[in-house]
Amino acid sequence: MYSLELFVIAIYCLIEDELYPHFCHHHGRPRRAGFPPALSDSECLTLEMVGHYLGYGTQKQLYEQLHERFGTWFPGLRDRVAFTRQSANLWQAKTWMHQHLVTLLHGPQAPLQVIDTLPVPICKVARRFRRRIFRTQGVLEGPPPTKGYCAAKDEDYFGFKGGVRMTDYGLIVHAPLVQAYGHDSTCRDDLLAGVHPTTQVLADAAFLDLERQQELNNTYQIRLLTPLRVNMKPTPARQPFVLPKPAGRIRRLIETVYAQLVERFKVQALKVRDAWHLHNLWTTKILAHSVCVLLNVRLKRKPLDFDGLVAFE
Numbered sequence: 001m002y003s004l005e006l007f008v009i010a011i012y013c014l015i016e017d018e019l020y021p022h023f024c025h026h027h028g029r030p031r032r033a034g035f036p037p038a039l040s041d042s043e044c045l046t047l048e049m050v051g052h053y054l055g056y057g058t059q060k061q062l063y064e065q066l067h068e069r070f071g072t073w074f075p076g077l078r079d080r081v082a083f084t085r086q087s088a089n090l091w092q093a094k095t096w097m098h099q100h101l102v103t104l105l106h107g108p109q110a111p112l113q114v115i116d117t118l119p120v121p122i123c124k125v126a127r128r129f130r131r132r133i134f135r136t137q138g139v140l141e142g143p144p145p146t147k148g149y150c151a152a153k154d155e156d157y158f159g160f161k162g163g164v165r166m167t168d169y170g171l172i173v174h175a176p177l178v179q180a181y182g183h184d185s186t187c188r189d190d191l192l193a194g195v196h197p198t199t200q201v202l203a204d205a206a207f208l209d210l211e212r213q214q215e216l217n218n219t220y221q222i223r224l225l226t227p228l229r230v231n232m233k234p235t236p237a238r239q240p241f242v243l244p245k246p247a248g249r250i251r252r253l254i255e256t257v258y259a260q261l262v263e264r265f266k267v268q269a270l271k272v273r274d275a276w277h278l279h280n281l282w283t284t285k286i287l288a289h290s291v292c293v294l295l296n297v298r299l300k301r302k303p304l305d306f307d308g309l310v311a312f313e
Contacts, residue, residue, distance in 0.1 A: 001299075007310045008070065010295060011049045016042040019097045030093055037086050039076035041093070044086050047074060052288040053306070057266030059084045059281075091280040098287045101294055102173050108194065110167040114202045115191040116254050117184050119150040120177065120267060120282070122159040133273040142275055148180025162267060162282065163191045165201075168250070170257050170304040171293050175286045177279065185209055188224075197221035202243055202250055205229050213241045256304050257289075264306065265289060 002010060020042050030041065037044075047070070051062040063080040071077060102108065122145055123131050134145050145159050157180070165174040174194060178187040184206035195201060200223045208226040216222045217240070225243040228234060234242055261267045265285040272278040293303045301308070 001301075001308060001311050002295075004310055004312060007053075008046065008050050008073070011291060012042065012046040014291065014294075015045050015049075015097075019100060020045065020093070022100060023093050023096050027092070027096065030090060037076070037082065038078060039074060039083065039086065041086070041090060043074050043076060044083065045090065045094070045097075047077065047083075048087055048284050049288045049291050052265055052285055053292060053310075055264050055266065057269045058271050059087070087284070088277055088280045091276075091283055094280070094283045094287050098172075098283065098290055101287070101290045102171065105167075105171055105294060105297065107167055107171050107173040108196055110171075110173070111198070112168040112200050112202070113165055113173065113195065114168065114250055114254060115163070115165045115188075115207065116204065116258070117161050117163050117178075117187065117191075118258055118261065118267070119148060119157050119180065120160040120162045120270065121157040122270065122272065122278070125156045125158045128158040134275070136274065142177060142279070143179035146179050146181035160278075161187060162261075163187050164257065164261075165191050165195075166253070166257060168253065170253055172257070172286055172290055175282070177282055185212075188212070192216070192222065192224075195220075195222050199223075200225060202226075210238055210241065217241070253304075260289065260304070260306060261285065 047066050048062070050070075051066050054065070056062040056065050060080065063077075063083050066074075067077050077083060122134060125147060128145075128147065143160065147156055147158050148161055149155075150157055159180055161178050161180045163174075163176045163178050164172055166172050174191065176187070176190045176193070178190050185208075188207055188209075192201065198221050203224060203226050205227050207224065208229065213224045213226070214237075216224050223241065225241055227243045228238070232238075265288060267282065267285055270278060270281050272281060292306050292309060296303045296305060296309060
């Protein structure tokens with residue numbers, strides 16, 4: 001367990017000594033011209049990880065709270081606009097760092113993985129036609145925002161769907177942003193991208209598709225296990241792909257990660273105006289979640305015990 005000050009130091013050392021140098025070695029420094037910013041990239045990344053762990057949802061709140069708490073530690077944190085721009089310009093570094101963390105924790109080799117989705121709204125459904133945000137895609141290619149349905153709240157929303165593939169202890173291995181419109185099964189291939197052969201993937205009934213499950217098993221040696229719907233009976237063809245009934249631990253795992261992303265990391269309250277900033281914030285929050293998992297693993301604690309990771313006075 002860390003104090004808040006030691007938590008900041010631990011994350012800074014992780015980024016400054018391990019993650020950021022590896023990224024620069026493979027891809028070069030993100031900034032190759034112009035004056036260097038007052039705040040170093042490692043400091044900017046550290047402040048973001050700490051701020052998102054503390055639950056600061058917006059960039060404005062992130063800057064104001066961190067400037068008040070750690071302004072003396074990070075004297076380069078002087079301008080909110082510069083901080084926000086620097087953060088967004090580091091999205092490629094964050095994407096690479098997340099994959100590097102996943103590799104360090106042997107996430108891709110995990111023999112048992114879980115897939116699920118959660119809504120990522122950007123505005124109310126009633127405002128979607130007169131909105132001023134997300135009118136252009138900007139520098140990033142990706143799906144446009146669409147109308148979707150949130151089963152947990154039994155309501156429609158406008159935005160995207162966040163896909164999550166995690167290990168059986170809660171490490172997020174892959175997290176694509178996909179189109180909100182349509183059934184969860186339409187984003188199945190996006191969620192399964194990069195899965196190693198012989199991996200078992202657990203999912204809910206939304207991903208049930210016997211023909212595709214058989215194809216995945218025969219072609220890629222990936223077993224996608226789903227529960228049967230209420231009106232279905234097990235058959236010899238379906239039996240190898242049926243999720244065993246005592247899967248309560250897996251359901252609790254999904255609910256824990258879902259709650260952390262929604263309540264602590266505020267992924268359903270992203271105040272962004274375009275795809276670039278959306279992708280940056282989503283990637284930052286996924287990276288912050290994975291950093292907390294890594295610190296817990298190194299402390300030999302439960303990987304998803306985020307509440308006990310830092311002791312507040």
